[in-house]
Amino acid sequence: MKVVIAGGTGFIGKALSRLLVDSGYQVISLTRSTRPSDIPGVKNAVWDAENLSGWGDHVNGAKAVVNLAGDNIASGRWNEDKKKSILESRVKSGKALEHAVIKASHRPEVFIQGSAVGFYGLQGPEPVNESSSPGGNFLAGVTVKWEKSSEKVEDYGVRRAIVRTGMVLGKGGALAKMLPAFRMGLGGPLGHGHQGVSWIHLDDEIGAIKFLIENEQCKGVYNLTAPAPVTFNKFSKALGSVLGRPAVMRVPAFVLKMLMGQMAQEVLLGGQFALPERLLSAEYHFEHVDIEAALRDVVTS
Known part of the structure; x- marks a missing residue:
């Protein structure tokens, strides 16, 4: 069985590729690099999310297509070019994959469309679930368009699941950027610290x-x-406890806004308390439900 992953060379994509290969799947990773994959059982296919040349045929006969592609939202201050890249990298990848699925003579059984809990906007203390409305900020608008980018595959009988992901804890991603400061005892909450970390x-x-x-x-x-x-606040305390370091070096909101502008407001100082109600209803059993235990598993493994 074949799975095609756009964004397969990223933090989540690589881990997913390894899991699928270990489970007996053949994985095709769509990438802009011409280098072969360093993961046994994974084949890289060059794509540009503009046309189907060189990769479109891989979608034919696949069990699943997984779209995780998109520019890193936290890599520096947002200017108009960066915001355009954040949006277009997501929408173009979704539309390209949608087109490949529609053209395939043997369409995939399922299309997994990436998204993020940023869909819900900058929320207060009340939890949100999959039926909650989108927010009105930039990232919420991006996720709405990202999710819509592949919606036409459903008209052709392809099952589609949209995954709104929170902060992923592993050896990479956001946690990797935090660890150096926390290991030196210089970590702590951002702003008031009451923002939700899903x-x-x-x-x-x-x-x-x-x-x-x-x-x-x-x-x-x-x-x-x-x-x-x-x-x-609780996330910082848990990470400090795992590392055996104090985590009280609070970074004022105005400093983050001055250094990073809108990105700080939406990514670092905003947040949501998003609950996985539909995943639980589908009887998915989580391996990690406690924040300190999860952090300890990542940091010490």
């Missing part, structure tokens, strides 16, 4: 995607977040 361990992120691929009744929106979101 987190998920990498094991559960990729486990849930595999679960959605393999369970034919699963379609629609799923929050890929652990059942117990926390405040940034």
